[in-house]
Amino acid sequence: MSELLKVTIDGRSIEVPPGTTILQAARQLGGKYPPAMCYYSSLENTGGKCRVCLVKVAQASEANPRPMPKLVASCITRVENGMVVENETNQEVINARNGVVEFLLINHPLDCPVCDQAGECDLQNLSFDHGKENTRYEEGRREFDKIDIGPYVQLHMTRCILCYRCVYAAEQLTNQRVHGVLNRGDVSEISTYIKNAIDNDFSGNIIDVCPVGALTDKTYRFKQRVWFSKPFDAHRECSHCCGKTVLWLKGDNIIRVTARKNEFGEVEEFICNSCRFEKRDISDWIVEGPRKVDQESVIASNKYELPVISPAVNVDAKFVSE
Numbered sequence: 022m023s024e025l026l027k028v029t030i031d032g033r034s035i036e037v038p039p040g041t042t043i044l045q046a047a048r049q050l051g052g053k054y055p056p057a058m059c060y061y062s063s064l065e066n067t068g069g070k071c072r073v074c075l076v077k078v079a080q081a082s083e084a085n086p087r088p089m090p091k092l093v094a095s096c097i098t099r100v101e102n103g104m105v106v107e108n109e110t111n112q113e114v115i116n117a118r119n120g121v122v123e124f125l126l127i128n129h130p131l132d133c134p135v136c137d138q139a140g141e142c143d144l145q146n147l148s149f150d151h152g153k154e155n156t157r158y159e160e161g162r163r164e165f166d167k168i169d170i171g172p173y174v175q176l177h178m179t180r181c182i183l184c185y186r187c188v189y190a191a192e193q194l195t196n197q198r199v200h201g202v203l204n205r206g207d208v209s210e211i212s213t214y215i216k217n218a219i220d221n222d223f224s225g226n227i228i229d230v231c232p233v234g235a236l237t238d239k240t241y242r243f244k245q246r247v248w249f250s251k252p253f254d255a256h257r258e259c260s261h262c263c264g265k266t267v268l269w270l271k272g273d274n275i276i277r278v279t280a281r282k283n284e285f286g287e288v289e290e291f292i293c294n295s296c297r298f299e300k301r302d303i304s305d306w307i308v309e310g311p312r313k314v315d316q317e318s319v320i321a322s323n324k325y326e327l328p329v330i331s332p333a334v335n336v337d338a339k340f341v342s343e
């Protein structure tokens with residue numbers, strides 16, 4: 022087995038195998054790790070696009086104790102033995118991250134009050150931590166019409182931050198990718214080639230990997246603010262995917278089905294369109310119990326009563342009003 026490499030991040034050290042990136046090491050270390058808007062650990066080649074994960078490398082390695090001259094993207098920079106990294110402890114990093122967020126928001130419509138992603142949007146969370154109250158941008162924002170791409174997904178290009186996650190998800194999860202980034206620079210846009218519809222059994226996963234509300238579930242449109250719905254872990258026998266999902270309930274009705282996400286906001290196991298869009302009867306599922314949600318998220322503002330796990334009838338689990 023190769024030797025482990027020691028890296029110190031914000032004063033705390035961890036040993037990791039060669040090939041580990043700074044972001045992966047920081048996630049393993051726990052605490053405040055750099056944010057990531059384009060990197061997605063289960064999708065190959067992601068990362069290096071959005072720059073929100075910038076960190077300062079104060080010491081490149083034990084052999085080369087000089088600092089790296091510029092901030093580096095932690096999601097694509099590999100750890101060296103003896104590397105010293107500054108994330109939250111370096112004001113230059115925080116300032117750069119604030120600047121990146123300002124850039125990400127240049128063309129964003131800030132329509133969170135009417136966006137289905139609100140409450141579970143990575144850009145909204147990032148803006149909360151690093152955004153400014155007012156924009157300094159005076160030019161017109163890019164505008165696009167909403168496009169239905171396939172039977173289940175709607176594209177709001179105005180909200181897209183061009184992270185490429187959906188492109189890699191379609192490339193790696195489906196057998197025929199029919200959408201991608203067209204054009205370059207500030208005229209780049211996500212589009213389906215010659216108006217092809219995205220219609221593949223795993224296409225719904227592009228909704229889950231999108232960090233903003235650019236790709237939304239047409240079957241869920243405007244049905245409920247996420248913090249008023251009740252998430253439950255559930256599973257079913259499925260011949261296409263793992264069948265493990267989260268059911269989002271309004272009353273006793275399933276209004277949305279998503280894949281399960283881990284603490285980094287990434288899908289644990291991708292699910293098929295049949296589980297996501299077609300199984301909307303509670304009897305289609307074995308309900309395991311209320312989904313644990315991050316206590317700092319807005320979804321947690323409606324807390325559930327626990328324990329309420331009683332299969333088949335646990336849709337009666339209630340949120341406790343404050």
Ligand code: SF4
Pocket residue numbers: 180181182183184185186187188211227230231232233235236
């Ligand atoms: S549509 Fe979403 S996932 Fe795709 S590039 Fe834009 S922001 Fe990223």
Ligand code: FES
Pocket residue numbers: 056057058059060068069070071072073074075094095096097
């Ligand atoms: S998460 Fe590292 S560049 Fe986007």
